[in-house]
Amino acid sequence: MTDSARHAPSRGTPTRVVVIGGGLAGVAATTVLAERGVEVTLLEAERFLGGRAGAWSDRLADGTSFHMERGFHAFFRQYYGLRALIRRVDPELSLLAPMDDYPLLGPDGRKESFTNLPRRAPFNVLEIVRRTPTLKMRDLPHVSGLHAAAMMAFDPERTYARWDRVTAKEYLDLLRFPAEARQMLFDVFAHSFFNPEEEYSAAELLAMFHFYFLGNPEGLVFDVMKRPFSVLFEKLEAYLREHGAEIRIGTPAERLMATPNGFRVQTPGTTLEASHVVLALSVPALKELCRVSGDALDPILRARIDALGVTLPFAVWRLFLDRKVAPERAPFAGTTGLGILDNISVFEKLEDESRGWSERTGGSIVELHAYAVDPTWDEERIKEDLLRGMHAAYPETKDARIVEDRFLVRRDCPAFRPGDQSVRPTVETTKRNLYLAGDFVKLPFASALMERAVTTGFMAANRIVVGLGAKPVDIRSVPARGLLAGAPGI
Numbered sequence: 023m024t025d026s027a028r029h030a031p032s033r034g035t036p037t038r039v040v041v042i043g044g045g046l047a048g049v050a051a052t053t054v055l056a057e058r059g060v061e062v063t064l065l066e067a068e069r070f071l072g073g074r075a076g077a078w079s080d081r082l083a084d085g086t087s088f089h090m091e092r093g094f095h096a097f098f099r100q101y102y103g104l105r106a107l108i109r110r111v112d113p114e115l116s117l118l119a120p121m122d123d124y125p126l127l128g129p130d131g132r133k134e135s136f137t138n139l140p141r142r143a144p145f146n147v148l149e150i151v152r153r154t155p156t157l158k159m160r161d162l163p164h165v166s167g168l169h170a171a172a173m174m175a176f177d178p179e180r181t182y183a184r185w186d187r188v189t190a191k192e193y194l195d196l197l198r199f200p201a202e203a204r205q206m207l208f209d210v211f212a213h214s215f216f217n218p219e220e221e222y223s224a225a226e227l228l229a230m231f232h233f234y235f236l237g238n239p240e241g242l243v244f245d246v247m248k249r250p251f252s253v254l255f256e257k258l259e260a261y262l263r264e265h266g267a268e269i270r271i272g273t274p275a276e277r278l279m280a281t282p283n284g285f286r287v288q289t290p291g292t293t294l295e296a297s298h299v300v301l302a303l304s305v306p307a308l309k310e311l312c313r314v315s316g317d318a319l320d321p322i323l324r325a326r327i328d329a330l331g332v333t334l335p336f337a338v339w340r341l342f343l344d345r346k347v348a349p350e351r352a353p354f355a356g357t358t359g360l361g362i363l364d365n366i367s368v369f370e371k372l373e374d375e376s377r378g379w380s381e382r383t384g385g386s387i388v389e390l391h392a393y394a395v396d397p398t399w400d401e402e403r404i405k406e407d408l409l410r411g412m413h414a415a416y417p418e419t420k421d422a423r424i425v426e427d428r429f430l431v432r433r434d435c436p437a438f439r440p441g442d443q444s445v446r447p448t449v450e451t452t453k454r455n456l457y458l459a460g461d462f463v464k465l466p467f468a469s470a471l472m473e474r475a476v477t478t479g480f481m482a483a484n485r486i487v488v489g490l491g492a493k494p495v496d497i498r499s500v501p502a503r504g505l506l507a508g509a510p511g512i
């Protein structure tokens with residue numbers, strides 16, 4: 023008996039689920055539903071699955087085809103849900119390759135390395151403090167131990183109650199780290215979540231310290247995708263179709279309507295009836311669908327969706343250079359103090375398609391990222407600043423000619439502003455049989471980004487399959503609380 027047959031809901035139930043949005047959250051939800059034998063249709067507006075982690079075909083001037091994405095993504099080892107999803111189509115995780123080092127580059131050649139750190143707190147913290155040239159013994163008495171301890175005291179209730187109305191900047195100021203140490207150790211980390219420190223919840227930042235570092239038993243290490251992201255999503259699409267899911271790409275949901283038996287979803291040319299709906303959209307797309315759908319959603323849910331914010335834009339600039347970067351350059355490096363540049367990747371060291379191009383042409387494919395970009399900056403200004411950052415980090419690129427480039431600026435990553443947590447919507451909504459999934463959805467434990475998308479997708483599907491008497495998938499994350507959680511005074 024196959025897994026899906028074993029878990030299939032009883033025959034004759036009129037359950038028909040429409041999942042709206044084919045990013046990681048929507049794909050994860052559809053996977054569990056299809057595996058349990060539920061009739062499910064996945065609607066995706068774009069011509070490809072994957073959303074912000076997806077890839078699309080492009081062609082260089084010389085006719086070579088390649089895949090373009092929103093760029094570099096780190097697949098952390100504690101992304102248990104994402105790894106379980108990938109294992110469905112790649113049991114050995116052969117699409118992923120470990121990233122051994124992940125240096126952090128600062129101005130004037132400053133460098134930190136996170137190689138071979140102990141996995142567990144507090145040994146990892148002690149080792150970073152020991153290693154970093156930015157922190158001297160004489161600085162330590164000035165650092166606020168009490169506030170620093172909050173990083174090791176994450177608790178899903180208490181941390182938000184104490185810190186959600188404070189900004190990440192205010193919290194980092196309270197730590198009183200020397201400016202250079204703060205820049206190298208904290209600013210890059212805070213920026214990785216796309217939100218500017220001044221508008222980012224300190225509680226969310228503390229949750230991120232817990233999830234990625236202090237509460238993470240896997241250590242601060244990650245893998246990268248060896249192939250273009252499209253390879254993963256093509257495999258997942260085939261898997262879903264094999265399991266009976268209907269996938270409609272290039273088909274946006276235009277409107278959601280409530281009916282006595284559930285919902286009606288309008289798409290260009292057709293209308294689908296659904297008993298259950300999973301909305302697995304980015305924040306701007308969700309807000310728009312909510313706006314045009316009028317009273318299909320109840321007023322409480324509408325207000326919560328309306329209150330969701332979108333953070334500042336991010337920029338991705340992929341450069342095809344006529345020569346190689348120096349051989350010692352890391353495949354991926356975080357950067358700080360180099361203008362708006364947040365990280366720099368050398369793509370031929372990451373994935374095979376770029377390696378092929380580099381071997382054929384003798385050039386390098388370098389990708390520059392900037393997060394939380396000032397929205398008043400135009401393309402020219404962003405590019406000038408990124409180029410300066412690249413030249414400072416990798417001086418050999420000053421003489422390189424840009425043979426071709428791809429540039430994109432988007433604004434669709436969720437905001438985590440101070441105070442948002444109390445009104446942030448959860449997977450389960452106030453509207454019966456309507457669920458939310460995505461990297462903005464509130465969870466009762468720490469999670470983020472791709473993993474949050476997959477976990478909320480799994481949880482939305484679990485709610486539906488459990489209602490049908492089928493077995494849910496396991497939901498796993500890092501330990502719920504930090505080592506010092508509940509300690510008095512922290």
Ligand SMILES: Cc1cc2nc3c(=O)[nH]c(=O)nc-3n(C[C@H](O)[C@H](O)[C@H](O)COP(=O)(O)OP(=O)(O)OC[C@H]3O[C@@H](n4cnc5c(N)ncnc54)[C@H](O)[C@@H]3O)c2cc1C
Pocket residue numbers: 042043044045046047048065066067068071072073074075092093094095096097273274275276302303304307311336338391435459460461462470471472473475
């Ligand atoms: C530059 C960049 C770098 C990143 N790096 C990392 C990283 O290193 N590690 C990490 O964990 N995460 C990273 N992320 C974040 C990660 O990409 C996201 O958290 C994750 O992909 C979000 O998935 P999602 O399913 O919640 O949303 P999305 O991927 O946004 O999916 C929503 C889907 O809905 C579709 N849609 C929109 N409107 C409609 C409609 N009306 N009808 C039907 N479909 C619709 C969209 O096309 C999209 O496919 C990065 C993101 C960016 C932008």
